[in-house]
Amino acid sequence: DGGITQSPKYLFRKEGQNVTLSCEQNLNHDAMYWYRQDPGQGLRLIYYSQIVNDFQKGDIAEGYSVSREKKESFPLTVTSAQKNPTAFYLCASSSRGGGTEAFFGQGTRLTVV
Amino acid sequence: GENVEQHPSTLSVQEGDSAVIKCTYSDSASNYFPWYKQELGKGPQLIIDIRSNVGEKKDQRIAVTLNKTAKHFSLHITETQPEDSAVYFCADRRDIILGNEKLTFGTGTRLTIIP
Numbered sequence: 001d002g003g004i005t006q007s008p009k010y011l012f013r014k015e016g017q018n019v020t021l022s023c024e025q026n027l028n029h030d031a032m033y034w035y036r037q038d039p040g041q042g043l044r045l046i047y048y049s050q051i052v053n054d055f056q057k058g059d060i061a062e063g064y065s066v067s068r069e070k071k072e073s074f075p076l077t078v079t080s081a082q083k084n085p086t087a088f089y090l091c092a093s094s095s096r097g098g099g100t101e102a103f104f105g106q107g108t109r110l111t112v113v
Numbered sequence: 114g115e116n117v118e119q120h121p122s123t124l125s126v127q128e129g130d131s132a133v134i135k136c137t138y139s140d141s142a143s144n145y146f147p148w149y150k151q152e153l154g155k156g157p158q159l160i161i162d163i164r165s166n167v168g169e170k171k172d173q174r175i176a177v178t179l180n181k182t183a184k185h186f187s188l189h190i191t192e193t194q195p196e197d198s199a200v201y202f203c204a205d206r207r208d209i210i211l212g213n214e215k216l217t218f219g220t221g222t223r224l225t226i227i228p
Contacts, residue, residue, distance in 0.1 A: 006156075033216060042119075042202060042220035043157075058215065090156055092216070101147065102216055104156035 003027065006091050006105035013078070013085065013112050021076045021108045023091035029103075030096045032074035036060060037088040037107075046089075049074055050096060078110060086112045115140040119203050119219025126193050127227050134222045136203035137185040143205040146179060146186045151200045151221075160201075161188070190224075198226045 004025040013019045023032065031050050035043040045058030049068040063082025068074055074093075078085045088109050094102040116139045126132045138146075144165035149157035163170045163177045163186065170177050174193075179186040190197055203219040 035218070043218040045215060045217070048215050056215075092156075094216070101159045101162065104149075104158070106156045107154075 004091060004093050004103050004105045006089075006108050008108060009106065011108055011110045013110060015112055016080045018077055018079050019085075019110065021078065021089055021091075021110070023074045023076065023105060025072055025074075025093040025103070027093055027103060028071070029093035030071070031094045031102075032068070033092040033094075033102070034058075034064075034066065034074070034076045035090045035092065037090060043090060046076065085110055115217065117203060117205055117217050117219040119222060121222060122220065123223045123225070125225045125227055128193055128195060130193055132188075132190045132193055132197070132224055132226075134188045134201055134203070134224070135185060136187070136205075136219050137183075138205045138217075139184065140205065140207060140217075141184070142207040145206045146177070147204050147206075147216075148175075148177060148188045149202045149204065149218075151202065153199075157202055193226045195226050195228055198224060200224070 007022045033048040034046040037043050044060050046064050047066040049055035052071050055066050055068050065077045088107050090107045091105045092102045119136045147162035148160050150160045151157040161172050161175050161177050163179050174191045176189040200221045200223050202221050204216050206216045
């Protein structure tokens with residue numbers, strides 16, 4: 001089945017540690033996105049990538065890093081520099097242009113303990 | 114897009130009545146406007162979308178209207194059912210090849226259908 005997969009579903013991290021969230025898609029989409037969602041709030045864009053080996057900062061990129069070495073993969077690293085990392089993280093992908101749908105993964109809930 | 118405002122933040126509707134959620138956007142280059150439904154603990158799913166060359170689109174009980182001049186678009190759900198209860202997000206995007214295509218979301222509307 002084609003789709004977008006995030007792992008793990010739940011993640012616990014100690015303060016001061018970096019952690020990497022996985023996002024994989026087999027939809028042959030060029031564009032991929034990472035969003036952060038806090039309780040009762042909307043989706044805020046962290047990073048996005050329109051093509052392999054290229055990515056741009058979103059609205060809240062500080063404390064995060066990404067890579068796009070393969071078309072199907074867009075991992076997000078939450079670094080120790082991120083002051084409030086506890087949140088629900090959503091990855092999405094879409095084709096470029098033409099008003100095409102963006103598909104979302106099921107999310108990763110990160111909790112800092 | 115640059116900024117998307119969504120209203121209301123919460124909405125309670127009697128089962129069978131209609132629900133309307135409104136969004137305004139600021140990026141005049143935006144030309145694609147999707148609506149997503151998010152159930153608890155899950156990722157958002159597209160329920161309907163509209164492009165800038167169309168003023169209205171309908172899919173069974175769901176419809177979206179777009180006013181490009183005023184830069185606002187709305188989601189209409191008729192004959193609401195309990196399973197419509199969820200958080201709904203509007204979004205906008207400019208579809209320009211090799212350009213800035215980021216998808217910008219509104220802050221969401223928590224819709225509750227009262228049986």
